[in-house]
Amino acid sequence: MIPVPTGYHILIELLPSSEKKGSIIIPDKTRERETTASILGMVKKMGPDCYSDQVKFPSGPWCREGDYVMFRSYSGTRFKIGEVEYRTTNDDTIEAVVADPTAIERA
Secondary structure, eight states: OOOOOOTTEEEEEEOOOOSEETTEEOOHHHHHHHHHTOOEEEEEEEOTTTTOOTTTOTTOOSOOTTOEEEEOTTOSEEEEETTEEEEEEEGGGEEEEESOGGGOOOO
C-alpha cells in the first residue's frame, strides 16, 4: 500500500505530533500545523537513483532506509495513508541523520 519512490526520490514517514506538551493538551489544529512544518521523519524507501550522482554525492549516500532524518520544512509532496503522514522528497533535501528524533524540537 505504501508507494515506491522513483528516481532520486525518498519516501519519509513523518513522526506523529505529540498530543501534550508537559501537562498542556495541544489543539488538533496546532498539531496539524506542526506536522505540516515537520522537519523530522524516518526513511521508509529510496528510489533506485538516490545518491547515484558521483559529482553531487562524492562521499556516497547521506542516509539509508530506517534512518531518522532532518529535512527542509514544507519540502516534498505530502500525503496520508490512514492516519500516517508521509512525504516524498529529493535526495538532496536531507540535511542530517538524527540518532534520537525525540530529543529535537522545531524552533
